[in-house]
Amino acid sequence: MDELSEQTDLAQTSAPSRLFGTPGIRALSALLFVFLLGMIFNADGAFLQWGTHRDMLRQISVMGILACGMTLVIITAGIDLSVGSVLGLNAVLFALLSLRLSWPPLLAVGACLFAGIACGALCGTVIAWFRIQPFIATLAMMVFARGLAKSVSGGEKVSRAVLQPDGSYVYVSLPRFFQAVDHKVAGGNVAVVTLIFLACVLVCWILLAKLRWGRYFYAVGANEEAARLSGVPVSLVKLLAYGLSGAFAAVAGICQAVQEQQGDPEAGATYELTAIAMVVIGGTSLMGGRGRIAFTLLGTLTIGYLEKILSINAVSEASRLILTGVIIIAAVLLQRKSR
Numbered sequence: 001m002d003e004l005s006e007q008t009d010l011a012q013t014s015a016p017s018r019l020f021g022t023p024g025i026r027a028l029s030a031l032l033f034v035f036l037l038g039m040i041f042n043a044d045g046a047f048l049q050w051g052t053h054r055d056m057l058r059q060i061s062v063m064g065i066l067a068c069g070m071t072l073v074i075i076t077a078g079i080d081l082s083v084g085s086v087l088g089l090n091a092v093l094f095a096l097l098s099l100r101l102s103w104p105p106l107l108a109v110g111a112c113l114f115a116g117i118a119c120g121a122l123c124g125t126v127i128a129w130f131r132i133q134p135f136i137a138t139l140a141m142m143v144f145a146r147g148l149a150k151s152v153s154g155g156e157k158v159s160r161a162v163l164q165p166d167g168s169y170v171y172v173s174l175p176r177f178f179q180a181v182d183h184k185v186a187g188g189n190v191a192v193v194t195l196i197f198l199a200c201v202l203v204c205w206i207l208l209a210k211l212r213w214g215r216y217f218y219a220v221g222a223n224e225e226a227a228r229l230s231g232v233p234v235s236l237v238k239l240l241a242y243g244l245s246g247a248f249a250a251v252a253g254i255c256q257a258v259q260e261q262q263g264d265p266e267a268g269a270t271y272e273l274t275a276i277a278m279v280v281i282g283g284t285s286l287m288g289g290r291g292r293i294a295f296t297l298l299g300t301l302t303i304g305y306l307e308k309i310l311s312i313n314a315v316s317e318a319s320r321l322i323l324t325g326v327i328i329i330a331a332v333l334l335q336r337k338s339r
Helices: 001-011 017-018 022-040 050-075 083-100 103-131 133-152 176-181 194-211 214-224 223-228 234-261 271-281 293-312 317-338
Strands: 162-164 169-170
Touching: 017 083, 017 133, 050 083, 050 194, 050 214, 050 234, 050 293, 083 103, 083 133, 083 271, 103 133, 103 169, 103 214, 103 234, 169 271, 176 223, 176 234, 194 214, 194 234, 194 293, 214 223, 214 234, 223 234, 293 317
Parallel strands: none
Antiparallel strands: 162 169
């Protein structure tokens, strides 16, 4: 009971102290450091233009949505390696339903959300009730979802081009939903997908900071046995965490399909690595029980700016991946020193 009370107090700590506590200071310092690098290596002033920042926010939003779900899972002392594959599956599914079968947008979105939640809930069930390690369970789902995406798509991208019996292609019209989501508002200064990302952040903040189930997340991550003895429905908490992670992956998959105007069965590969990096850089402990969605937002911006700086300075994709791996190790080492 004492452990649950401690986690409850942690969840109810005032917003300023949560933001400017040690993890918050580290996350904010990392963001400011990367931003300073951008000011120095500005690619002949490209970094100083608003369009660069707008495009960065648009590009990072899909992975930021994945990071929202990953934050919930990691707070419960879990991990979800399947989010990238679930994204790819839902990108294919949404493109197939919208472009090929002409489903109404709400039905197509609902079907994708159901598929994402089902994938996450299956992982949560295996982890909570069958005591399988999260790494193994989500690794299996990662392989399964990627294979299912390739099976559904026939191993090809689901695009507007439809192959005809005579070998020619007919291009279907792009649904208005695609145009609405892949659109910029506020005078072309903010992408709609960025607003979707911020909405996902808000949902996670409400859950973790305002709802009882959010306090359960922290309690389970800090000490699962103490939480169980205190009456916390541990299995349901894990099921909810992984189910929400799957739902966010589905939203990310829809946004990915809209942005690319196609469903690629290979979409989302290695995105789980980036999502984990965003969460860890934000200060959420991989041991569970500690973390804030506001910190994940800072971590997302840090990764986003870092990748944009490397991009405008023509750094290769291989070097970016290597640097991301180094950043994850550095962030974990900083967490260990702060304990």
